[in-house]
Amino acid sequence: xxxxxxxxxxxxxxxxxxxxxxxxxxxxxxxxxxxxxxxxxxxxxxxxxxxxxxxxxxxxxxxxxxxxxxxxxxxxxxxxxxxxxxxxxxxxxxxxxxxxxxxxxxxxxxxxxxxxxxxxxxxxxxxxxxxxxxxxxxxxxxxxxxxxxxxxxxxxxxxxxxxxxxxxxxxxxxxxxxxxxxxxxxxxxxxxxxxxxxxxxxxxxxxxxxxxxxxxxxxxxxxxxxxxxxxxxxxxxxxxxxxxxxxxxxxxx
Ligand SMILES: Cc1cc2nc3c(=O)[nH]c(=O)nc-3n(C[C@H](O)[C@H](O)[C@H](O)COP(=O)(O)OP(=O)(O)OC[C@H]3O[C@@H](n4cnc5c(N)ncnc54)[C@H](O)[C@@H]3O)c2cc1C
Numbered sequence: 258x259x260x261x262x263x264x265x266x267x268x269x270x271x272x273x274x275x276x277x278x279x280x281x282x283x284x285x286x287x288x289x290x291x292x293x294x295x296x297x298x299x300x301x302x303x304x305x306x307x308x309x310x311x312x313x314x315x316x317x318x319x320x321x322x323x324x325x326x327x328x329x330x331x332x333x334x335x336x337x338x339x340x341x342x343x344x345x346x347x348x349x350x351x352x353x354x355x356x357x358x359x360x361x362x363x364x365x366x367x368x369x370x371x372x373x374x375x376x377x378x379x380x381x382x383x384x385x386x387x388x389x390x391x392x393x394x395x396x397x398x399x400x401x402x403x404x405x406x407x408x409x410x411x412x413x414x415x416x417x418x419x420x421x422x423x424x425x426x427x428x429x430x431x432x433x434x435x436x437x438x439x440x441x442x443x444x445x446x447x448x449x450x451x452x453x454x455x456x457x458x459x460x461x462x463x464x465x466x467x468x469x470x471x472x473x474x475x476x477x478x479x480x481x482x483x484x485x486x487x488x489x490x491x492x493x494x495x496x497x498x499x500x501x502x503x504x505x506x507x508x509x510x
Contacts, residue, residue: 271330273371281373284311284319288368289344295423297393299349299361300338303370309342314380315401316468319372321347323360331356333505334498336397337375348397352445357505378494379470381405385463389414390455390479391471392445394498396425398470406431413458417451417471446472446501455479466492473497473508480510 273283290302316336323331333356339346349361379398381387389399389412396416403412408430417438418424424437438450452475467483469476480495497508 284308284372284374286321286345286370286372288364288366288370290346291364291366294348294425297351297419297423298396298425299351300346301349301361301364302344302346304344308340308345311340311345311375313337313340313375315405316379316381316398317375317377318379318398319345319347319374320376321370321372323357323370325356325360331360331505333357334377334507336379336401338397338401350393377496379468379496382466382494384466384492386411386413386461386465388455388458388465388467388483390416390451390467390469391498392417392451392475393419393423394472395468395470399468400425400427402468403427403429403431403433408432411461413461415451415454415458417448419445446475446499451475452479452482456482460487464492467494469493469495469510470498473500473503473510476508476510 284305286303286305288301289304292300294300318334318336321333321335323333325331335347337345338348349358351358351362381402387410391399399414404427406412406429410431412431412433414433414435415438416435417440420439420441427433436454438454440448440450465488467488469479476495476497480493483493484490495510497510500508
């Protein structure tokens with residue numbers, strides 16, 4: 258984003274200046290599309306003049322600055338679900354009233370936000386088989402990674418969702434086996450269904466790599482157990498994407 262663009266950015270200016278001061282590349286994103294994927298998942302697409310220069314690894318995220326009605330800015334991590342050179346898509350989990358969800362629901366085509374990144378340690382590692390685990394917040398990262406795999410690769414995914422209607426489909430050249438785990442009324446983050454399902458997964462032959470992302474306590478418990486069962490620490494990438502009572506941010510698992 259050029260300085261002349263920041264001058265016409267109005268309410269964005271403060272956020273852009275804050276991010277630029279830290280020496281980070283700032284992307285000015287303009288909302289160009291809005292699609293309700295499921296009851297709880299809302300996709301927003303954004304354009305930007307310089308998005309062709311955004312180099313990313315599938316699974317990585319942006320830190321986005323969301324203006325709030327009270328004049329404050331909510332800073333949150335969101336995964337780049339898709340990037341086609343000129344447009345990026347971000348999928349928002351709607352989990353009740355919250356700054357990011359409320360902003361996404363109310364956003365209008367043409368609205369502008371600032372973002373920095375890409376960043377983060379969620380991306381595909383070389384492996385004979387990929388174990389991908391998480392709750393609904395993991396879907397954008399896991400599906401972005403799955404879409405980029407080749408036909409020789411194998412994925413075993415365990416994904417916790419609110420109910421069966423939250424299932425999504427993903428296209429991939431790889432052999433992909435997804436086990437959907439509906440909570441059916443249990444609150445997010447409270448259930449052991451993900452842990453229990455992964456416990457019953459027998460590791461295939463060869464070198465495996467596990468990506469575990471979602472609610473922090475669940476992520477930590479699953480990572481610990483996979484390591485107890487024989488996966489090396491370097492075979493596990495884990496990150497807490499949200500935690501009860503935590504506002505934005507992330508936890509290294
Ligand atoms: C690297 C990274 C990538 C991420 N990518 C995505 C993504 O692509 N899509 C996505 O939807 N999320 C993603 N997240 C998670 C998202 O950043 C958090 O859920 C964030 O807290 C949402 O902000 P909020 O304003 O909705 O809620 P906050 O203001 O942060 O929190 C308000 C309350 O809601 C609770 N809460 C937060 N998230 C959830 C949730 N998912 N379910 C239930 N309760 C929740 C909090 O514990 C808190 O009590 C990612 C997180 C990280 C770290």
